[in-house]
Amino acid sequence: MDEGRDVFSFPVGEGGSARSAETDGARRKACSAKPNEPRGTGRRRTPPLARFASLTLPYREGRALALPLAILLLAPLPAQAGEPVFVDRAGDLPVVHVYDGGWEHFVGGGVAVLDCNGDEKPDLYVAGGANPAALLVNVTEGPGAPIRFVEGAQDGALGGDTGVTGAYPLDVDGDGVLDLAVMRVGANRLLKGGPDCGFTDATAQWGFDAGERWSTAFSATWEPGRARPTLAIGNYVDRSDPNGPFEACDVNELHRPEGELYGAPVLLEPGFCALSILFSDWSRNGRPELRVSNDRHYYVRGGYEQMWRLDPLEERVAADGWPRISLWGMGIASRDVTGDGLSEVMLTSMGDQLMKLNRGDGYENAPYSIGTYAQRPFLGDDGRPSTGWHAEFGDVDNDGRADLFIAKGNVDQMPSNAMKDPNNLLMQTPEGIFVERAAEAGVATTDRARGAALADLDGDGRLDLVVVNRRAPLEIWQNATPETGAWLAVTPREAGPNVFAVGAFVEVRTARGVQVQEITVGGGHVGGRAGPLHFGLGPAEAAELRVIWPDGTASEWVEAPVARRFEAIRDGETLVLR
Ligand SMILES: [Ca+2]
Numbered sequence: 235m236d237e238g239r240d241v242f243s244f245p246v247g248e249g250g251s252a253r254s255a256e257t258d259g260a261r262r263k264a265c266s267a268k269p270n271e272p273r274g275t276g277r278r279r280t281p282p283l284a285r286f287a288s289l290t291l292p293y294r295e296g297r298a299l300a301l302p303l304a305i306l307l308l309a310p311l312p313a314q315a316g317e318p319v320f321v322d323r324a325g326d327l328p329v330v331h332v333y334d335g336g337w338e339h340f341v342g343g344g345v346a347v348l349d350c351n352g353d354e355k356p357d358l359y360v361a362g363g364a365n366p367a368a369l370l371v372n373v374t375e376g377p378g379a380p381i382r383f384v385e386g387a388q389d390g391a392l393g394g395d396t397g398v399t400g401a402y403p404l405d406v407d408g409d410g411v412l413d414l415a416v417m418r419v420g421a422n423r424l425l426k427g428g429p430d431c432g433f434t435d436a437t438a439q440w441g442f443d444a445g446e447r448w449s450t451a452f453s454a455t456w457e458p459g460r461a462r463p464t465l466a467i468g469n470y471v472d473r474s475d476p477n478g479p480f481e482a483c484d485v486n487e488l489h490r491p492e493g494e495l496y497g498a499p500v501l502l503e504p505g506f507c508a509l510s511i512l513f514s515d516w517s518r519n520g521r522p523e524l525r526v527s528n529d530r531h532y533y534v535r536g537g538y539e540q541m542w543r544l545d546p547l548e549e550r551v552a553a554d555g556w557p558r559i560s561l562w563g564m565g566i567a568s569r570d571v572t573g574d575g576l577s578e579v580m581l582t583s584m585g586d587q588l589m590k591l592n593r594g595d596g597y598e599n600a601p602y603s604i605g606t607y608a609q610r611p612f613l614g615d616d617g618r619p620s621t622g623w624h625a626e627f628g629d630v631d632n633d634g635r636a637d638l639f640i641a642k643g644n645v646d647q648m649p650s651n652a653m654k655d656p657n658n659l660l661m662q663t664p665e666g667i668f669v670e671r672a673a674e675a676g677v678a679t680t681d682r683a684r685g686a687a688l689a690d691l692d693g694d695g696r697l698d699l700v701v702v703n704r705r706a707p708l709e710i711w712q713n714a715t716p717e718t719g720a721w722l723a724v725t726p727r728e729a730g731p732n733v734f735a736v737g738a739f740v741e742v743r744t745a746r747g748v749q750v751q752e753i754t755v756g757g758g759h760v761g762g763r764a765g766p767l768h769f770g771l772g773p774a775e776a777a778e779l780r781v782i783w784p785d786g787t788a789s790e791w792v793e794a795p796v797a798r799r800f801e802a803i804r805d806g807e808t809l810v811l812r
Pocket residue numbers: 348349350351352353354355356357372
């Protein structure tokens with residue numbers, strides 16, 4: 235494979251039309267078209283739900299609210315207190331960090347956010363592709379002070395590692411210190427976290443089969459009774475396939491612990507060129523499943539979005555609520571948006587970015603009017619379809635409603651898609667509609683964005699933003715939104731081995747209702763975040779919270795401090811907050 239060859243620019247026969255996500259049988263048929271056959275007429279199909287005048291949003295306590303969406307959309311959007319504003323802090327970085335490299339780094343470019351020195355300031359481990367990965371240690375003076383980083387030590391296991399596509403923080407060995415799972419083109423690594431952001435390579439010590447594949451996705455869950463998390467690795471194209479790269483997707487891997495070590499990986503077959511995977515208890519039945527989002531660009535035909543059950547290990551099929559859909563899957567975000575406690579998913583792709591509403595036993599496409607499809611650049615005169623990568627929900631203005639960031643950018647020089655493709659900051663309105671505010675907020679940059687993260691880097695209660703770009707410098711944005719609402723940031727902890735309670739659901743209750751977030755490891759685009767769950771609380775002056783632990787036990791509701799970051803430690807049926 236020539237590194238310089240733009241294998242992403244094969245003729246797609248779109249005629250400039252939007253590459254809409256698949257929604258029904260008629261459109262699924264297009265999946266089986268040869269790559270150079272025209273797909274569709276170039277006209278947007280209305281997603282099925284948008285044909286209806288109202289969207290029924292399930293609410294807590296079994297109440298249903300019929301929302302006259304069409305009427306709401308005709309009315310002017312209500313004034314939002316505190317429009318989002320971000321301040322550019324990239325110029326203060328100690329290094330100019332760029333994700334770069336040939337074909338194998340057209341994808342990837344993730345960032346892991348974790349506090350690696352215990353000072354409660356989130357630090358960054360940023361993939362570099364052909365460039366060395368960077369460890370950036372947060373030295374911001376305090377809440378509201380300009381966000382500052384220094385370079386972390388590049389000795390030891392970090393060692394200026396190249397070939398890194400991304401990384402995820404998690405505590406593999408249950409010692410209460412976050413470790414790193416590093417995804418690479420070639421052997422992956424498990425790095426054990428130590429004091430002062432020191433990491434040691436524990437790949438062999440933990441018996442982990444590092445492989446030699448092109449890894450682009452990761453997720454982890456704790457299966458009952460196990461001493462270590464079960465790790466899943468998503469792999470992209472099989473570089474050793476002489477008939478590749480098209481229709482040459484590699485298999486994915488499930489690494490189950492045997493005692494305190496990992497056994498040989500179980501291969502998840504078929505693989506369809508995964509670019510994001512996520513363990514989530516999406517149906518809230520206590521049994522997390524593995525969602526795999528796959529890139530149709532390389533599987534070309536026959537592939538689809540996958541969902542694996544763990545026990546027994548098997549794929550969901552159409553007969554149990556899993557119709558086959560195909561998209562150019564790049565990233566997964568997960569959050570309950572409708573208020574029923576079930577997490578929606580946001581799947582990034584080329585053209586339409588697809589939000590799927592969770593109905594408990596399956597999903598349906600969100601109506602087009604929800605505002606998250608973001609299929610073309612909203613700025614400039616390039617009308618070609620967008621390319622979406624990392625997606626993340628976070629309440630940027632703390633009004634109590636999750637907003638959505640999507641990193642956008644051309645694969646490299648793909649002529650079918652926009653070259654100047656601004657990132658999206660989609661702010662959720664009280665009606666549950668998302669409206670574009672990236673330009674107003676100052677974050678609508680048009681470099682080839684890949685990974686990203688929303689995290690409160692200065693501890694002021696407002697989520698800041700990190701964006702990793704291919705062939706352009708890392709961006710740091712400090713949230714300076716005025717008049718934001720109340721907030722809290724909570725880190726649940728319990729006795730090991732699953733110290734950080736991955737798989738727990740945290741509920742926060744105010745006068746306005748209950749919000750829920752699941753603690754997950756995975757998703758995004760080759761990057762994730764560990765640390766407090768951030769809840770915006772709007773006008774609330776008081777809040778209660780409870781934790782539904784991974785074993786299904788629900789704690790009592792306890793009064794939660796507002797405007798504070800704290801731990802919620804499991805103590806029998808209650809919580810100790812500190
Ligand atoms: Ca730190």
